Amino acid sequence: MEVVSFRIPRELKKEMKKIDINWSEEVRKFIEEKVKEYKRKKALEEIDAMLANLPKAEKGTARKYVREDRDSN
Numbered sequence: 001m002e003v004v005s006f007r008i009p010r011e012l013k014k015e016m017k018k019i020d021i022n023w024s025e026e027v028r029k030f031i032e033e034k035v036k037e038y039k040r041k042k043a044l045e046e047i048d049a050m051l052a053n054l055p056k057a058e059k060g061t062a063r064k065y066v067r068e069d070r071d072s073n
Contacts, residue, residue, distance in 0.1 A: 008016075016023060
């Protein structure tokens with residue numbers, strides 16, 4: 001595992017010591033969630049970009065395909 005450090009105000013550190021929480025684990029979970037959130041957002045942006053490049057379908061195309069499928073049964 002890697003070590004990451006950051007600075008916080010002294011008063012905040014004092015308040016943190018009063019609370020029985022594993023701060024390292026809490027920060028690790030928070031960072032993991034933020035990374036997942038970023039990856040999901042990035043993937044959605046890429047999907048949106050790909051969809052934007054697709055040719056537009058004529059109005060009524062979906063209705064036409066549904067009707068064809070229903071009629072084929």
